[in-house]
Amino acid sequence: AQKVTQAQTEISVVEKEDVTLDCVYETRDTTYYLFWYKQPPSGELVFLIRRNSFDEQNEISGRYSWNFQKSTSSFNFTITASQVVDSAVYFCALILAYSGAGSYQLTFGKGTKLSVIP
Amino acid sequence: DADVTQTPRNRITKTGKRIMLECSQTKGHDRMYWYRQDPGLGLQLIYYSFDVKDINKGEISDGYSVSRQAQAKFSLSLESAIPNQTALYFCATSSGTGGYNEQFFGPGTRLTVL
Numbered sequence: 111a112q113k114v115t116q117a118q119t120e121i122s123v124v125e126k127e128d129v130t131l132d133c134v135y136e137t138r139d140t141t142y143y144l145f146w147y148k149q150p151p152s153g154e155l156v157f158l159i160r161r162n163s164f165d166e167q168n169e170i171s172g173r174y175s176w177n178f179q180k181s182t183s184s185f186n187f188t189i190t191a192s193q194v195v196d197s198a199v200y201f202c203a204l205i206l207a208y209s210g211a212g213s214y215q216l217t218f219g220k221g222t223k224l225s226v227i228p
Numbered sequence: 229d230a231d232v233t234q235t236p237r238n239r240i241t242k243t244g245k246r247i248m249l250e251c252s253q254t255k256g257h258d259r260m261y262w263y264r265q266d267p268g269l270g271l272q273l274i275y276y277s278f279d280v281k282d283i284n285k286g287e288i289s290d291g292y293s294v295s296r297q298a299q300a301k302f303s304l305s306l307e308s309a310i311p312n313q314t315a316l317y318f319c320a321t322s323s324g325t326g327g328y329n330e331q332f333f334g335p336g337t338r339l340t341v342l
Contacts, residue, residue: 114270147333153316153335153336154333154334154335154336155318155333155336157330201271215276215286215287216273218270218271218272219270220269220270221268221270
């Protein structure tokens with residue numbers, strides 16, 4: 111069975127600080143996808159990124175960047191120059207990339223609550 | 229208009245009542261899902277459907293049932309609500325290719341069972 115661990119339950123930073131949210135996953139499969147979702151206080155889930163297991167290139171999107179390292183089974187998310195609007199719960203998730211049983215299920219971590227203080 | 233809609237957005241009910249949560253999508257996706265979110269626990273899969281004639285239990289299906297009325301509609305029912313079913317419920321959809329494509333989530337339904 112798959113498992114996603116987000117060890118940081120809550121993080122508080124002061125605005126403009128950089129912050130990294132950790133995600134460690136476990137799977138026996140070699141082909142899978144990893145995701146990050148943002149859940150702002152309003153409650154909806156916002157898709158941020160999808161990364162497949164064969165693509166270890168880091169990705170940058172504005173102030174957001176992601177570091178995927180298969181050697182450590184980690185998919186960490188960094189926000190540069192944090193802003194108050196970044197305050198949210200962030201979820202890391204994993205899904206297997208084949209059509210057999212279990213491939214449909216997104217396995218979520220428990221989330222990291224980020225508070226950015228003005 | 230939102231691609232995935234859920235009704236109601238908020239519901240307060242009493243123990244023992246039957247409750248139905250509805251989900252509609254305009255994305256044309258074959259696959260639909262119901263998740264439950266409890267504080268500090270992430271999201272857990274309740275039921276999923278790969279097409280109108282295909283319904284499957286997820287990891288926490290006890291106490292719930294679903295109906296896939298059409299490709300675009302997937303309803304979740306609590307036959308006899310209990311307080312520990314108080315949670316935030318999400319509907320999601322994905323395309324039919326492989327199942328590992330991005331899942332698009334609805335805005336959520338906040339259910340309180342007194």
